[in-house]
Amino acid sequence: MRTLITGTDAEGRSCVVSAEELTLDTLAPGFAMGVPYQTTTNPPPARPAGSAPLIDQGIAPGLARWMVVDLGPGSETPMHHTDTVDLETVLSGTVELILDDGAHALAAGDLVVLTGVDHAWRAGPDGCRLSAVLIGTPSPE
Template identity: 80%
Template sequence: MRTLITGVDADGKSCVLSQDKLTLDRLAPGFAMGIPFATSTSPPPQRPLGAAPLIDQGIDPGLARWMVVELGPDSETPMHHTDTLDLQTVLSGSVDLMLDDGAHRLTQGDLVVLTGVDHAWRGGPDGCRLSAVLIGTPPPETEAAPR
């Protein structure tokens, strides 16, 4: 199980900041747990400025929405950014997470933390099903102009 955490580089371009294998710690016989990501403030920190169009999820800072998303085979979304911190798990299939630093192939069991950065999705050859928990974030001081 891989965990990708997104952010922006020194030029403000969306990228993968870290990519690690999730380790599960055995806490008791038959019970193990791992923490792929945690916030330290509530609501979560402000998202970075986005250059792609904003998709307003309508979730106030600190509130959450859990949803399941399906992408058909080879389907694509346009590049966009959101006003949320998204915690996503690939339930089935595969998908390419498109960031300014390129495509990142995700497969069943992979985890991704999207910090409101510019991104797009491209479904794999068999499509993809994602579980997504969206947490509203405060807006940045100013929004960037659309590309």
């Protein structure tokens, strides 16, 4: 499974800063585990300022919300940024994650860490279902 982690470049534009296959380490017979992402502070680091409109998720820094999102066939969201770190899993279908550095095609099983950067979604021809865990972040300073 592939893990994309977003961030910003030197000009503050949203981009993929890491795209790697997740390695699962065998810990015991029949049991393997991998860690695609972790934070090291509570609350998580402040999000970038963003230039697209903010969608205020209403989640205080350090608190979490888990949700499932269905995107209908060919649907698109406008470019936006959030006040959260979003841990997204594509459960079914296909979708493009649109960042300032272009479109990134995702399919079932792919993982994305959205660090509050400017982004949009464009669902594939059969739509897409995402599982998302949102963690509130502090405002940028």
